[in-house]
Amino acid sequence: MSDREAAALRIEGLSYGVGDGRHLVDAVDLTAAPGETVGLVGPNGSGKTTLLRCVYGTLRPTHGRALLDGDDLHTMTAKARARRVATVPQDGQTDFELTVREVVAMGRSPHRRFWEADTAADTALADAALERLGIAPLAERAFPSLSGGERQRALVARALVQRPALFVLDEPTNHLDIRHQLEVLSLMGELGTTNLLALHDLNLAAYYCDRLYVLKAGTVVASGPPAEVLTPGLLAAVYEVEAEVTPHPRTGAPTVVYLPRST
Amino acid sequence: MTCETPQDRRRLRHALVLVSLTVALACAVVAALALGSVRIPPGEVLTILTGGAEPSPFRTIVLDVRLPRVLLGAVVGAGLAVVGTVLQALVRNRLADPFLLGISSGASTGAVLVLVLGIGSGIGGGITTTVAMPAAAFAGSLVAMTLVYALARRGSTMTGGRLVLAGVTVSYILSALTTLVLVVSARPEHFQEALFWTLGGLGSARWGTLVVPAAVLVVGTAVLMALARPLDLLLVGEEGATVLGLDTARFRAAVFVLASLVTGVMVAASGAIGFVGLLVPHAARMVVGASHRPLLPVAALGGAVVLVVADLAARTVAAPQDIPVGVLTALLGGPFFLWLMRRRPEGAPV
Numbered sequence: 001m002s003d004r005e006a007a008a009l010r011i012e013g014l015s016y017g018v019g020d021g022r023h024l025v026d027a028v029d030l031t032a033a034p035g036e037t038v039g040l041v042g043p044n045g046s047g048k049t050t051l052l053r054c055v056y057g058t059l060r061p062t063h064g065r066a067l068l069d070g071d072d073l074h075t076m077t078a079k080a081r082a083r084r085v086a087t088v089p090q091d092g093q094t095d096f097e098l099t100v101r102e103v104v105a106m107g108r109s110p111h112r113r114f115w116e117a118d119t120a121a122d123t124a125l126a127d128a129a130l131e132r133l134g135i136a137p138l139a140e141r142a143f144p145s146l147s148g149g150e151r152q153r154a155l156v157a158r159a160l161v162q163r164p165a166l167f168v169l170d171e172p173t174n175h176l177d178i179r180h181q182l183e184v185l186s187l188m189g190e191l192g193t194t195n196l197l198a199l200h201d202l203n204l205a206a207y208y209c210d211r212l213y214v215l216k217a218g219t220v221v222a223s224g225p226p227a228e229v230l231t232p233g234l235l236a237a238v239y240e241v242e243a244e245v246t247p248h249p250r251t252g253a254p255t256v257v258y259l260p261r262s263t
Numbered sequence: 264m265t266c267e268t269p270q271d272r273r274r275l276r277h278a279l280v281l282v283s284l285t286v287a288l289a290c291a292v293v294a295a296l297a298l299g300s301v302r303i304p305p306g307e308v309l310t311i312l313t314g315g316a317e318p319s320p321f322r323t324i325v326l327d328v329r330l331p332r333v334l335l336g337a338v339v340g341a342g343l344a345v346v347g348t349v350l351q352a353l354v355r356n357r358l359a360d361p362f363l364l365g366i367s368s369g370a371s372t373g374a375v376l377v378l379v380l381g382i383g384s385g386i387g388g389g390i391t392t393t394v395a396m397p398a399a400a401f402a403g404s405l406v407a408m409t410l411v412y413a414l415a416r417r418g419s420t421m422t423g424g425r426l427v428l429a430g431v432t433v434s435y436i437l438s439a440l441t442t443l444v445l446v447v448s449a450r451p452e453h454f455q456e457a458l459f460w461t462l463g464g465l466g467s468a469r470w471g472t473l474v475v476p477a478a479v480l481v482v483g484t485a486v487l488m489a490l491a492r493p494l495d496l497l498l499v500g501e502e503g504a505t506v507l508g509l510d511t512a513r514f515r516a517a518v519f520v521l522a523s524l525v526t527g528v529m530v531a532a533s534g535a536i537g538f539v540g541l542l543v544p545h546a547a548r549m550v551v552g553a554s555h556r557p558l559l560p561v562a563a564l565g566g567a568v569v570l571v572v573a574d575l576a577a578r579t580v581a582a583p584q585d586i587p588v589g590v591l592t593a594l595l596g597g598p599f600f601l602w603l604m605r606r607r608p609e610g611a612p613v
Contacts, residue, residue: 057506058502058505058506077508077510078505078509079510082506082507085506086506089502089503090502091500091502091503092499092500092502094355094500095355095357096355096357096498096553097548097553098498098499098553098554099554101269102495102552103499106495106496106507109493109496109508109509110508112492114489114492114493115489115490115492117556139269143499155503
């Protein structure tokens with residue numbers, strides 16, 4: 001569904017510092033090859049959200065840079081960035097009764113001058129995205145009347161309509177039931193875009209991501225294919241939990257089972 | 264026109280709403296020209312309007328007395344409704360309006376300062392009323408808006424509660440300032456005029472005072488209609504607008520200035536007329552939804568109809584007393600607003 005080649009993402013020495021000298025993200029290097037799905041995992045407060053915000057442009061890194069096909073994401077205009085990078089914002093709520101279709105169609109905005117109306121092709125893209133996320137029957141409903149999960153799917157549909165080269169998603173599944181979690185993550189894989197996802201669920205991360213970066217206290221402590229990264233030793237060091245990791249008999253993906261705290 | 268898709272049905276409904284409002288506005292204008300201390304038959308009004316009448320007292324009343332006032336009512340009503348609609352989007356809060364956010368008070372303060380200090384009165388030729396007072400009202404509304412904006416902002420977020428608090432506070436301070444200036448000036452005729460600014464009224468309408476508000480309304484509304492897309496983006500969150508390519512800080516600042524200009528000019532011509540900017544956008548959204556491209560023209564027409572009718576009532580219900588129209592919009596608008604809020608079920612479809 002992307003109208004451009006998937007892009008290569010390259011994050012070089014990226015830091016985000018706050019006033020008192022603390023760094024929420026500290027000298028992170030990360031790459032994602034075109035078409036690759038890269039997962040970001042780590043405990044709460046490890047800097048996943050901050051790092052993603054530095055990539056999709058609502059935060060400006062204090063050091064380092066994020067390059068998309070060699071172009072610095074922070075020297076381009078917000079609009080140029082929005083043509084290439086899509087995300088599902090954390091504050092995507094409203095009291096105003098736009099219809100679901102109107103919200104989804106907003107995804108075409110970066111491709112239009114602000115006074116231009118949507119074309120028939122834009123409408124067709126919105127229809128296709130509504131269909132793809134299974135929310136076509138909700139198209140004429142008021143967006144604020146949707147449930148959390150429906151709203152999230154509508155916002156994913158809006159991101160699809162942007163036709164980005166890079167998807168940056170922060171917990172794209174946190175309001176979704178398990179069926180829709182699987183559907184959204186499968187969809188990410190089918191799009192052919194480059195995807196950078198922050199995920200809480202390590203098993204979903206292991207199954208859907210080509211490579212994982214593990215963050216702790218703002219720095220990358222491990223990276224590589226899920227089977228290499230997700231080890232009992234790492235989980236103990238990063239999450240302070242005891243866990244068993246075994247290849248799943250059917251999918252082959254590493255499967256994490258947490259063990260109760262030994263007393 | 265086929266009605267096969269929901270979008271077609273919406274478009275048809277939008278067209279019907281626009282036609283109905285245009286007809287309603289035409290009827291309201293004719294009624295407002297016909298009724299008053301001297302009753303003029305509607306047929307006669309139409310003949311006069313189309314230029315087919317001999318010079319007569321009726322002709323003078325319609326063209327020189329009532330028409331400027333009726334047109335000013337339409338312009339100010341449309342302007343306040345458009346500004347209210349846009350401010351509500353800008354702060355993502357349906358309680359915003361020029362009155363509640365203190366902007367109208369700022370405009371009043373500016374206008375009263377010019378009045379008391381007599382700026383431009385030495386030049387003559389009505390410079391004070393046609394240029395200096397609108398300019399001062401604009402400056403006043405801009406100052407008030409900037410204050411409210413700065414007070415309500417915390418980091419990059421702005422909550423509705425803080426905004427209303429800031430607006431009410433700034434509004435009180437500016438009202439006090441207006442009163443102080445008047446007391447210090449100690450000229451009874453200033454009090455009389457100041458009452459007009461704080462209550463709002465269309466009684467001072469002349470052809471000469473109509474030009475600037477009409478021009479500002481047309482240009483302002485045209486620009487805001489062109490900004491319908493980014494206004495929609497703002498409705499669904501600050502971050503959401505940014506990731507869809509909108510430079511929200513710059514856009515907000517630009518639209519705030521434009522909204523101040525329109526508000527300032529409207530208040531300069533009519534005083535601070537409340538509730539139109541709050542109620543009409545609400546009612547318009549209930550009819551055509553929140554998307555600004557269909558919403559803004561409906562709000563503009565609706566605002567024009569409401570204020571023309573309200574002003575007709577203001578000068579006829581207690582004739583020969585001319586009630587300030589702002590008193591009437593508040594008296595009728597307040598309860599209507601409460602009724603609207605209670606009537607609407609939570610999460611109802613558009």
